[in-house]
Amino acid sequence: MATAQLYCVCRQPYDVSRFMIECDICKDWFHGSCVEVEEHHAVDIDVYHCPNCDVHHGPSLMKKRRNWHRHDYTEPDDGSKPVQAGTSVFVRELQARTFPSGDEILQQMHGSQVTQRYLERHGFRYPIAVHKMEGLGLRLPPPDFSVKDVERYVGGDKVIDVIDVARQADSKMKLSAFVKYYYSPQRPKVLNVISLEFSDTKMSELVVVPDIAQKMSWVENYWPDDSYFPKPFVQKYCLMGVKDSYTDFHIDFGGTSVWYHVLWGEKIFYLIKPTSANLALYEEWSSSPSQSEVFFGEKVDKCYKCVVRQGTTLLIPTGWIHAVLTSQDCMAFGGNFLHNLNIGMQLRCYEMERRLKTPDLFKFPYFEAICWYVAKNLLETLKESREDNCLPPEYLIKGVKALITALRNWLKREVTEPASEVPDHIRPNHLIKMLTKEIQYLEVSQTLMKSQGISACPSTRSAHERGSYARRTARRLHDQHHHHHHHSHSPKAPSNLDIFEQHTQEVLKRLEMGPYEGDASFNLKVNGKFNKVSTASAAVAVRSLDNDLRLVLCNGRIIRADMLGNNLRLCVCLKCTGLKLNHVCSESATSPSTEEDAIQGMLSMAGLLYSHPIQEHKNFMDSQGSGSNSSSEAWSSHTHSPAHGKSPTLGYQYCETSLSPPLHPSKRPASNPPPISNQATKGKRPKKGMATAKQRLGKILKLSRHKPFFCLSQCLSQPPPLCIFGWPLLLF
Incomplete structure (x- = not known):
């Protein structure tokens, strides 16, 4: 085997x-x-002379x-x-030019104002300047932190990228060599360090990035710990520039947003809006062989000058074209x-980088991989928004559409350029298909709401966070129920009622304020959907329920709760419970027992006991027949009538939900049956209103194992053909 050739001294x-x-x-070749x-x-x-040849031929010859x-x-300068x-x-010449002031576009804000909620509501389209760190969540070394301190924390042997400003060329050198250059009395060149990422060094402990950058970052939120690809580190850079350092116009890699904080010194930013026209000019300028000879700021209508002084933090949004001049050591x-x-x-900036054939060194690491992770999340x-019957923000819908297009194009490109960044555990075609379905569902929902003049309820991150735990709990309990149903014959397997009751208890314990409390658009949506309830009558009903807790259930979840006292008011969709009533609202004689079963069943499902079901049911039916315009008004007069002789707050008592499986309606026994021996009664006559109510619930409701308890969205789009008491929704 041949010996490897050796070089250098x-x-x-x-x-x-x-x-x-x-x-x-x-x-011969020598290491620098x-x-x-x-x-x-x-x-x-x-002409270079190595140390050996230098002795005989003299020192190296330098260019003139x-x-x-x-x-x-x-x-030659001709x-x-x-x-x-x-x-x-x-x-x-740049310092002698005049520019429009950056104050025309800068948003001057306090640190505490720069929140994710603010940016989601108002957008992140213009640069933000924060003159004090307080409230940003940013932590940095003190202002007397020096270049030598950087070497002490990072290590002098670390090889860093350095820009020779006069040639606009990149080269590598040890950090110790740059520190020596920085403190030299005379600097033969202007060198600039702008890409020292120190997340893997001891200096990382001294810096905490702003809260907004952490909470919104794709890498921080979506990058999995078990990823095959190494995690991108782009959150912590130290920039050390000497006077007259200049970085020409550019867009940060992958269209990333960027935060800058000047610890000491001063920097001047030249900012250009990322309009379609400016981006087209930028791509043309970047691909031109005479790029360095043309000042891009003169090719656009406006280029803004923004001076960033010591202690100021600047946040630049996606796609902004900018150049930077270091006016003093910084x-x-x-x-x-x-x-x-x-x-x-x-995505547009990333595709532009590909067309310009930007070297991988200057691109966002594993940009396509993070996009796949984001798409999965x-x-x-989108699924959670659909389950909550809410439309996601418009910016998110547009973003997902753009992401779907990009993912499809990347898959097609794999045929000719097999450099896949698709994570192993992601099924790309299936993921794109499911995202497309969700977008199509949202588009249909938007069209339906616009045609009916219904405003969508807002879907904010805070609302999702409040509901996420309840969703996970319900899903876990539901999965456990199916697991026991298929793999175990234990009589203690939880029923659908147990799942609903446990979920309701957990939500009520955590519930301080419902996510839709006080949401007029939601009330308008529900009340406007059903023609039998007018806005005025709904308002009367709300005012009259000053001692109630009103819950609106959708998909078995509490999506609205108004705490107005000690009582509970439920809005339950009968169609989606599988309730089989033979046109109870028709002119034919109704069955009191069937209606009673419905009321008892619904109250039992909520874990409540109706104290006087027959008498109060008759009162309720009387109020229905009195010509009231809405069931809400009828209920209001019913619950607050003095004839009841007691406070409405005593109308319900909480009771445990039975573990008995629901029975088929055809097996409903006669009224007041003799004692029977089964799992629910254990040979004893059940107490009236407890086990009886649960048994009746099982007789009335034939719950499908594969369908949710309640589906308010279905009834909103397709009013049920069957109803009870002339109204598709029962208000308890």
């Missing part, structure tokens, strides 16, 4: 990760660190400077070639984050 094999330089005399030649110095050497306005300063970005002449901290507010723009969010 250290006699080590070739290492692609280390900078090397060739001696023009002996033609071994012969004390930095990578950014190599371009200044015309012939201009101050070109990246290649050896070009006055015909334009100034290029980053050169000393360019910086002087240290700043910053970070990038993807989020849900501007998904379409983020957003699918759950």
Whole structure:
């Protein structure tokens, strides 16, 4: 086996990760660190002599400077070639230019105002300036933190990317070498450090990113711990620039939003709106061979100048085109984050990077992989919104549509470019199909609501958070019920009633204020759907129920609760419970026992006992026949009638829900049956109103194992053909 060829004075094999330089005399190769030649110095050497050849041939020969306005300063200055970005002449001309003030577009805010709730409501479309850290959740080293301190925490041997500003070229050097350069009395070059990510160093403990960047970040919220791909670290950057450092116009990788905080010194930002016209001009300018010779700020209608001084934090939204000038020695901290507010723009910026063939070094790490993870999580969010009978925010619907298009295109591209970033545990085609179905459902819902003049109830993150625990609990209990049903014959297996009761108890314990409390749009939606209830009568009913707790149940969940006293008012959909009533509301004679069963059954399902079912049922029927315009009014007069002789707060008592399985309605026994021996009664006559109510509930309700208890959304879109007491919803 051949021995690997050795190089340099250290006699080590070739290492692609280390900078090397060739001696023009002996033609041998040397590591720059071994012969004390930095990578950014190599371009200044015309003829290089290694340490061995230096003894006989003298020192290396350096290039001669012939201009101050070109990246290649050896070009003769004949006055015909334009100034290029980053050169000393360019910086002087830039400082002499006039620009519209950044105050025209900057949103001046206090740290406590920059919240996720605010951005979700008002959008994140313009830069935000915060002049004090208080309230941002940002934690940084003190203002006297120095470049030497950075070396102490990060380590001098860490290799960092450094920009030679005059040439706008990137090179690598050790942090210790940059610190030595920074403190040198004379700086032969302008070097700028803008990409020192320190999340994996001790300095990370000194910095806590702003709350808004943590709470909205895709990586922080959606990146799984068991991912095959390494987690992207783009949240903590330290920027160290000397005076006259300049970064030309760019969009942050992947269309990420960015936060900057100037610890000391000063930076000047030149900001351009990401309009369609400006983005098209930017892509054209970026792909031009004369890019460095054209100042992009002159190609657009407006370029704003924003001075960021010590102690100021600047947040730049997705897609904003910006350049940065360091007007004096400066240290700043910053970070990038993807989020849900501007998904379409983020994807547009990523596709632009692909068309421009941006090197992977300057792209967001595993951008496509994080998009797949986000798509999976957003699918759950859309499902929860549908279950809550609410429309997600418009920005999220638009973002998911853009994401679906991008995911489809990436799958098609896999045929010709097999560089997949699809996570192993994600079924891409199935995920796209399910997302498309959810979007189609939302579009149908939007059309239906607009045609009927119904405003959608708001779907905010806080509402989702309040309901998520209840949803998970209900699903877990429901899954446990099915598991026991299929795999166990134990008589203690929980029934549907147990699931409903336990869920209701947990919600009531946690419930301080319902997510839709005081939501006029929800009341308008329900009351406006059924023609038999007018807005005025509904308002009267609400005012009259000053001692009640009113619950609205949908899919077996409490979606609205108004705590107005000690009583409970339930709004229950009869159609979706599977209740079989033979046109009780028709002119034919109704069955009191059937109606009584319905009332007792519904109260029993809620875990409540109706104290005087027959008498109060008659009163309720009398009020129905008295010509009242709505069942709400009838109920109001019924519950608050002095004829009852007692306070309405004593009308119900809580009772435990039976574990007995529901019986088929055809097996309903005669009224007042003799004692029978079964699981529910254990050979004794059941107490009136307790086991009897539960048995009657089982007789009346034939609950399907695969259908939810209540489905208010179905009744909103398709009023049931069968009703009780002339009204599709019973109010208890």
